[in-house]
Amino acid sequence: WPLHAPYVKAINDLKRERGAVILAHNYQSPEIYNCVADIVGDSLQLAREAARIEARVIVQCGVHFMAETAKLLNPDKTVLIPDREAGCSLAESITPEDIRLLRERYPGVPVVAYVNTSAAVKAEVDICCTSSNALDVVESLGAPRVIFLPDRYLAANVAAQTKVEIIAWHGACEVHERFTAEDIGALREIHEGVRIIAHPECPPDVVAAADFAGSTAHMIDWVKRERPRRVVLVTECSMASNVEAEVPDVEFVRPCHFCPHMKRITLPKIYACLRDMSGEVTVEPELAARARRAVERMVALAG
Ligand code: 13P
Ligand code: SF4
Incomplete structure (x- = not known):
């Protein structure tokens, strides 16, 4: 460069x-x-x-x-x-007022917020999560029902792995929601033997059609460990460019989308x-103190 x-x-x-x-x-x-x-x-x-x-x-x-x-x-x-x-389209999809209304509608149900939210939203929730630990965070609460926001696809992908009832919001990542299960089928037809790994912000039928799903770090670890001959990273485009230098034996097939915000x-x-x-x-100190609690609770859980 x-x-x-x-x-x-x-x-x-x-x-x-x-x-x-x-x-x-x-x-x-x-x-x-x-x-x-x-x-x-x-x-x-x-x-x-x-x-x-x-x-x-x-x-x-x-x-x-x-x-x-x-x-x-x-x-x-x-x-x-x-x-x-x-x-971030996810962070912009929900406000603190939305959380207050959800709490009124579902009294006593704990609220988990994906880190892709503003500090003002984090200040209203019980705990944060990321795509790496979403399932662990939901199950750590020991509650039969959990409000999980704002990503409806991550919520559905977590719901598929737990007995906890998930009440979701309607947000979506503008990058990952563009991938379809038809895209995955076409990739398998065109690129013989290709392995396909997806981010859990993708719709559930995309995740179901993939060989593996995980956070960006888990996707990178998977590629380094499995060393597929050919792989598609169903996520933001720069990921493939960033990993390929470390795994020269892997061919990265690239139908991907850029995140305009990143x-x-x-x-x-x-x-x-x-x-x-x-x-x-x-971040205003009083609000920061409340938001920090939700983030620190997550970080403590991650060990
Ligand atoms: P992770 O890196 O935690 O998987 O998050 C993906 C993402 O879309 C961040 O904006
Ligand atoms: Fe938000 Fe971009 Fe990440 Fe999607 S890829 S969750 S829009 S920051």
Whole structure:
């Protein structure tokens, strides 16, 4: 990536000067993931790492709810996001008022929120989860019924694995909801012997047609462990680019979709953010204290 080289050097120099650490989600572009990130991972790994960070400044290369989560776990640190507009269709699908109405409708039923929610929503719920630990979190509550929000597909995929009754919301990931079971059938016909692994934000018939489903980190682990000759990662496009360098013997077949929010984060924006210390993420302290409880309860469960 010759055009990226000056930015990579400048960002890595500025990072040292500012005492900053860069967290990057697995969906970040390869030049970010491979060249400037200090810690990469899925949502759970990033939340757990955020809780352990010693640096004064955290630059979150991901979407806004991830930066808010880092801030909740590090109230005294400066958390920056290179583009404040990096949102998420799931986080935007539900408000704190919606949660209050759900609690009125289902009194006493515990509420689990996917981390893909705003801090204001997290402040209203009992516990958070990610795609890595959703089933464990739901079952940890010991309740016969659980409200699980906002992703209706993740909710349905969890419901298929547990006896707990799941009351779902209607949100969806605009990237994963585009995949269909017909796509999976066509891929198997066209690419002989291909293995297909999917993210659980995909519709249940897509997950059922796949060979494996898991969080982005679990998908990467699966590829490294199984070493398929050919594989399709039914998820955001950058994942394949980020993993392929580590498994040169695996062919990645690529019908995929980009997340427009994740792709808002670029090297020039990371550079500007560190240079100007701009894009600071703040959460009002009283709200942060309530939201932190739900995130910390999840992190404690993850061990
Ligand atoms: P995970 O990395 O936790 O699987 O999350 C996927 C995702 O869509 C994050 O926005
Ligand atoms: Fe949100 Fe989907 Fe983009 Fe992840 S991939 S940030 S869930 S819109």
